[in-house]
Amino acid sequence: MGVVEIGLIYTALTLVLLFSGMPIAFALGSSAVIIMYFFMPATNIHLIAETIFGELENFTLLTIPLFILMGAAIGKTRAAVDLYESAYRWLYRMPGSLGVANVAGCTIFAALCGSSPATCAAIGGMGIPEMRKRGYSGALASGLIAAGGTLGILIPPSITLIIYGVMAEQSIGKLFIAGIVPGILLAVLFSVWVVVKFIRDRHEWMKTASPEEIAKVAQKEHFTWKEKMESLPRLLPFLLLIGLIMGAMYGGFGTPSEVAGVGAVAALILVIALYKCYQWTDLRAIFTGTAKESCMVMMIIAMSFLFTYVMSYLRISQSMAEWLVALEMSKWALLFWVNMLLLVLGFFLPPVAIILMITPVILPPILAAGFDPIWFGIILTINMELGLITPPVGLNLFVINGIAPDIKFGEIFRGIVPFILIIAGYIAFLSVFPEVVMFLPDMFYDY
16 A cells, blocks of 8 residues: 555544544554554654653653643632723723733733633633623624734743644744744734724714713723832732743743743742742642643643654655655645645644644645745644634634633624634745845844
């Protein structure tokens, strides 16, 4: 049986197991073992444990549980509430200020926890009810939080970028710094849309609203300078934590793993000092959550190493890459179809699984076409953001549905469509102007 036939069988088997509801790690591992049994020498099966643990010895992987610990420490406190309230007090004068404050809250919280679902749940739990009380439609409120949550996998520290860096053998520091400008610009685009949509909705609403309703809305909140400054003591420590992590990493004071350790310890100290989370019940919740999520991610990574080992041994990934190169498409046609593939996979699979499965296949043709691997890592991650907000497995949509069950799923989807278009257009923009991504890495690193 040829490589093509084996590759098709391997792909079909993996997809069947994934869609059967089997956990991702076991689906990847089971398909790999089955293919090994039928198409590889028996000695390879005896070396499964050695293959897995040999790959897991990569010191960079230590950053994953440490950054997860940092995010768990932040997520188990009132940090999201403080970030949200502080942002609103400083932005309340602009049109659509509450929506923009939610985007700002998502941006900062994403930089602290690195998790899109956690960002959605933390900010959305407060933001959606507040926005709806102030006249925002359920579609806009839910769509905004779902899209804002996606910033969690783009703005560093990002678990997604770490996994891509390990699979692509690229610098985690370069990937992190490359995600800063694109993440902030995407947050700005979300904010601009919120302001435009809010003004348009408010204009239409005033045509039908009663004078009493208009007068009630006209009584805007007002915050004095004292009230604004009172919100900073809770906000500044976390901004300093982000600055500490970025400064240590890009200043060359430590490896990503060492910086992650400092960040995790600093986050624990902050939540103990600011939120009095020193009781064993609080600490147990933080450490238990970290252990569960870390084990889940590391199991997926371990099985993906076995999965890609089988692909490489049977020359499936090499043959597929050679086939893509042999098509002689232009570099832009190749990039377009790669983006289409990532979009379709994002409909059904979570980001971690896609990156682990697809990177060994698509990266060689991308590099052969002359694209920068750091730039492509950011494009790949933004594609994964689309997957988080597109049905049928858009995880952020289900998180929003859980925290705001009175908003129908169809309404949530209508609210998210403009943000899907924004992200798709943003990918095209970064493809034409890669300097937006590479500006900071080129400044800090010598190529």
